[in-house]
Amino acid sequence: MVVNKPRLQVLLNDVSAYGRAFLEDDESARSALVTQARALLAELENPNETITWLAWAEPTRRAALEIAIAIGLFPQLTSPRTASQLSMTCKTSSRLMERLLRHLVATSVIVKSGPSSFAATPLSRALCDPTCSAALTWSSGLPAPVLARLPAYLAESRYREPQDPSKGPFQFAFNTDMTPWQWAATQKGLPQAFSQHMSGYHAERPSWMDEGFYPVRTRLGDGMKSRDNEVLIVDVGGGLGHDLEELKTKCPGLAAKGRLVLQELRQTARSAKMSRPWLEVIEHDFFKPQPIKNARTYYMHSVLHDWSDENCKRILRQLKAAMEPSYSKILINENVVPETGASWKMTSLDWIMMATGASAERTETQWRELITSVGLRVEGIWTKDPSCESLIEVTRDEVARL
Structure with missing residues (x-):
């Protein structure tokens, strides 16, 4: 095996430097150390070792883990x-x-x-911890079988990017007309595994409500109207209300200024009301007209990455029609994939979204094109960690044409 010694020396130096920093309690160095350690392993392994690991070790370790659980x-x-x-x-x-x-x-x-x-x-x-092990249960139940059939699907479609979520890789893999969510609901334990997985996925990750991320109090609180029944935030497709509870906990003064409203489909809405009785919950399909007008904030967390561009436009148009110009905002809490140096977390999730929903994780350019295409304007994008979700603040652009 021919080793690129200059490249190897750079990686060894980086691993040493980040390792010393981490040992000196620089927690920020940990992520860089992991990245450089992976790069070092890739440089040291010969191709046959890597291929054998991919073909033998990864699938068998996955099976062993599931059996152990x-x-x-x-x-x-x-x-x-x-x-x-x-x-x-x-x-x-x-x-x-x-x-x-x-x-x-x-x-x-x-x-x-x-x-x-x-x-x-x-x-x-x-x-x-079930919120950790559930990631494997969920993955084995839905994404993994679809990804296994993705090469065959793309070959049959002559390697065209999936666009139709009703006739995508998921339907091809499971030979069904159902959506992934409809199908998952018929599988014992799979919806619960997904819910637990999402709880674990968001644990210990940067939140836009944390200090030093997005200036929540000034961007949302300053200039907020004090009229009766004012709505501070509408969490559109907000699951069981985890984000609204976090806002209430981390920003109690701001949360007290207006109503916190969760919108979900019937079954999830009922579950949210049972788990958090204090929540104001409304049954709502976000493809239909938004019933709450002139709210300060319409918030979506990991909603749009489930949908194709055309369906995202339908969702955004419903929100735009409800917004009060020069007052209402849309906050989109999603991955913004770097054009270069994207993390494996984002690229992996991008492929999972392509396989399961004919959708995608988007770059900054793609987000801006999508948002401006419906007459909305990106006011800013806040990012704490380039491998984690960002917050996109959007306002209504009165000049842009649909």
């Missing part, structure tokens, strides 16, 4: 345990448990703590 292995590793003890507790054959543990050690999920005992790692401890 299903039999309740990881919660048993609060202290070192032997294969025999784990086999009895998890009710598996001894040979199967031995093979499972061996592979989990080889792929760095758990560690060997003694000649015949096994212990937890931060990863296996995290997988004891």
